[in-house]
Amino acid sequence: VMAKVSLTVNGQRRELELDTRTSLLDAAREHLQLTGSKKGCDHGQCGACTMIVDGRRINSCLTLAVMHQGSEITTIEGLGQPDALHPMQAAFVKHDGYQCGYCTPGQICSGVAVLAEIKAGIPSHVTADLTAPTQVTEAEIRERMSGNICRCGAYSNIVEAMTEVAGRPA
Ligand code: FES
Numbered sequence: 001v002m003a004k005v006s007l008t009v010n011g012q013r014r015e016l017e018l019d020t021r022t023s024l025l026d027a028a029r030e031h032l033q034l035t036g037s038k039k040g041c042d043h044g045q046c047g048a049c050t051m052i053v054d055g056r057r058i059n060s061c062l063t064l065a066v067m068h069q070g071s072e073i074t075t076i077e078g079l080g081q082p083d084a085l086h087p088m089q090a091a092f093v094k095h096d097g098y099q100c101g102y103c104t105p106g107q108i109c110s111g112v113a114v115l116a117e118i119k120a121g122i123p124s125h126v127t128a129d130l131t132a133p134t135q136v137t138e139a140e141i142r143e144r145m146s147g148n149i150c151r152c153g154a155y156s157n158i159v160e161a162m163t164e165v166a167g168r169p170a
């Protein structure tokens with residue numbers, strides 16, 4: 001079954017006609033040529049496909065595009081571009097927060113959303129009781145980033161990059 005889907009992607013209104021079974025990830029990659037978001041597993045296990053949808057990070061492989069009628073979607077292409085990097089992208093470069101880079105778009109989208117979650121005082125599993133909501137500890141970052149797998153093992157450098165963006169000494 002085909003359906004018309006209207007999405008705002010990286011600030012631009014996009015009208016698509018899609019098979020209703022199309023995931024948000026495939027809509028971006030195959031219909032909008034936004035190939036920054038990666039398909040690692042297509043099963044919600046790796047985080048390579050992470051996008052920010054209406055302010056929250058989600059695994060775009062696990063959700064259908066038709067479920068996001070009217071949503072505001074940000075992919076890595078919308079966060080920054082090579083000549084105008086987002087601060088999180090610049091920090092990943094500075095701290096070597098990647099090796100092969102396959103997980104990186106998802107890590108960066110998650111990283112941006114995670115710092116916003118902490119700032120907003122949204123509790124995590126480790127710190128159900130957030131006594132200092134603006135505190136960005138290594139444990140807090142690692143817990144909240146645990147859905148983003150990196151086969152190259154760049155984790156400690158990712159933590160350093162996020163710590164810098166959060167404005168705390170590394
Ligand atoms: Fe979506 Fe792995 S591709 S979580």
Ligand code: FES
Nearest residue numbers: 099101150151152
């Ligand atoms: Fe290679 Fe993360 S940088 S998987």
